Amino acid sequence: MDRTKRIASLLSDVLGSGKVFTDRDILLSYSTDETSDLSHMPDILVRAETAEDVSRAMSVCNENLFPVIPRGAGSGVTGGAVPVSGGLVLSLEKMKRIIEIDRENMVAVVEPGVITGDLQREALSEGLMYPPDPASLDICSIGGNVAEIAGGPRAVKYGTTRDYVLGLEIVLPDGSIISTGGKFVKNATGYNLTGILLGSEGTLAVITKIYLRLIPAPLHTLDLLVSFDSIESAIESVFRILKARIVPSTIEFMEEDAIKLANGFLKGAFPFPEARAHLLIQLDGKSEDQVNEDLALVAEILGSGEERIVVAQSGAQREKLWKARRSIREAIHEESPVFLAEDCVVPRSMIPRFLVEVKGYLNGLGLRSVMFGHAGDGNVHMDVLKGGMDYDQWTGIIPGLKREIYGRAISLGGTITGEHGIGYIRREYLGMALSEAELALIKRIKQAFDPNGILNPGKIFQ
Numbered sequence: 001m002d003r004t005k006r007i008a009s010l011l012s013d014v015l016g017s018g019k020v021f022t023d024r025d026i027l028l029s030y031s032t033d034e035t036s037d038l039s040h041m042p043d044i045l046v047r048a049e050t051a052e053d054v055s056r057a058m059s060v061c062n063e064n065l066f067p068v069i070p071r072g073a074g075s076g077v078t079g080g081a082v083p084v085s086g087g088l089v090l091s092l093e094k095m096k097r098i099i100e101i102d103r104e105n106m107v108a109v110v111e112p113g114v115i116t117g118d119l120q121r122e123a124l125s126e127g128l129m130y131p132p133d134p135a136s137l138d139i140c141s142i143g144g145n146v147a148e149i150a151g152g153p154r155a156v157k158y159g160t161t162r163d164y165v166l167g168l169e170i171v172l173p174d175g176s177i178i179s180t181g182g183k184f185v186k187n188a189t190g191y192n193l194t195g196i197l198l199g200s201e202g203t204l205a206v207i208t209k210i211y212l213r214l215i216p217a218p219l220h221t222l223d224l225l226v227s228f229d230s231i232e233s234a235i236e237s238v239f240r241i242l243k244a245r246i247v248p249s250t251i252e253f254m255e256e257d258a259i260k261l262a263n264g265f266l267k268g269a270f271p272f273p274e275a276r277a278h279l280l281i282q283l284d285g286k287s288e289d290q291v292n293e294d295l296a297l298v299a300e301i302l303g304s305g306e307e308r309i310v311v312a313q314s315g316a317q318r319e320k321l322w323k324a325r326r327s328i329r330e331a332i333h334e335e336s337p338v339f340l341a342e343d344c345v346v347p348r349s350m351i352p353r354f355l356v357e358v359k360g361y362l363n364g365l366g367l368r369s370v371m372f373g374h375a376g377d378g379n380v381h382m383d384v385l386k387g388g389m390d391y392d393q394w395t396g397i398i399p400g401l402k403r404e405i406y407g408r409a410i411s412l413g414g415t416i417t418g419e420h421g422i423g424y425i426r427r428e429y430l431g432m433a434l435s436e437a438e439l440a441l442i443k444r445i446k447q448a449f450d451p452n453g454i455l456n457p458g459k460i461f462q
């Protein structure tokens with residue numbers, strides 16, 4: 001019996017029927033995530049239903065030194081869930097119970113496969129809010145969000161997934177199940193294991209339960225779109241708004257190429273298609289009066305005529321504005337199915353310089369790029385389109401492009417990824433962002449959790 005068949009048979013023995021798959025057709029759907037131009041077939045798929053399933057599967061794989069690639073909803077964009085050198089994909093998609101929304105403690109207890117948007121809606125029905133809002137919220141899972149430290153537009157006011165995880169239940173490679181926290185907010189008991197698991201991208205342990213902090217939901221929100229003549233004036237306005245002690249729940253920016261692409265894709269969704277830059281701002285608060293006061297102040301700060309500001313007057317109008325923002329990635333994909341997607345982060349004061357420098361560099365190479373992102377937190381999404389370029393030429397220029405873009409972000413005081421992670425596609429560039437001592441330390445952490453190196457090999461590290 002070959003090795004894969006033997007392991008699959010051992011797994012079926014410990015997990016029972018209906019959880020272990022080796023059919024090619026089924027495996028094919030687990031050979032990709034949302035990363036452009038990356039796929040590899042797994043050898044085995046396990047769909048775990050409980051932490052005990054995960055524990056049993058991990059024990060078998062650890063004893064047989066068989067690679068395990070944890071997978072949430074497969075919406076990652078850095079290849080984290082792709083089995084780049086085969087092995088077992090351990091899918092958590094069936095573990096999707098919202099175990100509890102505890103109103104007194106304002107805590108949600110969830111399994112990792114819960115879709116982020118489902119948790120948000122469930123919390124809201126109890127008057128509570130789970131703020132992290134990746135644009136992929138209807139297609140990604142909380143487990144993947146924790147493993148990647150997902151962020152979203154609301155990070156400027158509410159932070160990212162990092163700020164809401166109170167504790168985890170995890171399964172270590174040897175199959176032991178441990179807990180790193182619970183329904184309590186403070187915890188000074190030993191090392192912060194929860195913190196180490198955040199952003200671990202499936203390389204340290206498998207997350208099987210998550211305790212999440214919730215907050216009271218704001219009662220009123222208001223969305224407005226503002227157009228600008230330059231990216232500099234858009235970002236300058238962000239500083240002025242924040243200095244006036246107004247912290248919008250979102251401040252998204254889009255430069256003109258992003259606007260044009262989304263407009264073409266949605267057949268005219270943005271009201272000022274010729275603008276050089278847009279900010280999409282959301283204000284929220286306890287009362288309508290408070291939100292309207294903030295709006296008046298923001299309008300005064302922007303000092304603009306009303307023709308440059310559109311305030312969404314209805315749910316449909318609000319949806320239209322946000323759909324345009326959220327569809328940028330889809331629009332890029334339609335224009336050029338192969339593209340380079342970067343999400344560097346810089347101090348927000350450096351956004352204009354970073355954009356102008358990188359845009360100039362890419363234009364100089366004759367490459368089309370689209371830039372947008374979270375102006376409030378300095379996270380810049382920068383997608384470079386392959387377009388009609390010959391494929392070999394394209395793959396040949398990628399390493400140079402990445403080095404140039406990352407180098408500029410780092411020299412401006414930023415780093416190479418704000419929310420999408422290192423995964424597979426950035427692993428060889430980690431050394432640009434971390435010192436040798438830092439790299440050595442995180443490798444020792446990996447070794448302590450996973451001495452046999454079976455968890456998600458080829459990710460984060462080379």
Ligand SMILES: Cc1cc2nc3c(=O)[nH]c(=O)nc-3n(C[C@H](O)[C@H](O)[C@H](O)COP(=O)(O)OP(=O)(O)OC[C@H]3O[C@@H](n4cnc5c(N)ncnc54)[C@H](O)[C@@H]3O)c2cc1C
Nearest residue numbers: 072073074075076080134135141143144147150151202207
């Ligand atoms: C259209 C689009 C928009 C997006 N917008 C955003 C955005 O605004 N902000 C943002 O941050 N990201 C965004 N993303 C990226 C992606 O949705 C996030 O990285 C998300 O957190 C991935 O979740 P997932 O469940 O799909 O994880 P997967 O892709 O399945 O896995 C991602 C990583 O997490 C690990 N993992 C998954 N589950 C577990 C677990 N239970 N235990 C241990 N490790 C695990 C995997 O091994 C892998 O390394 C976007 C993606 C798309 C396609």
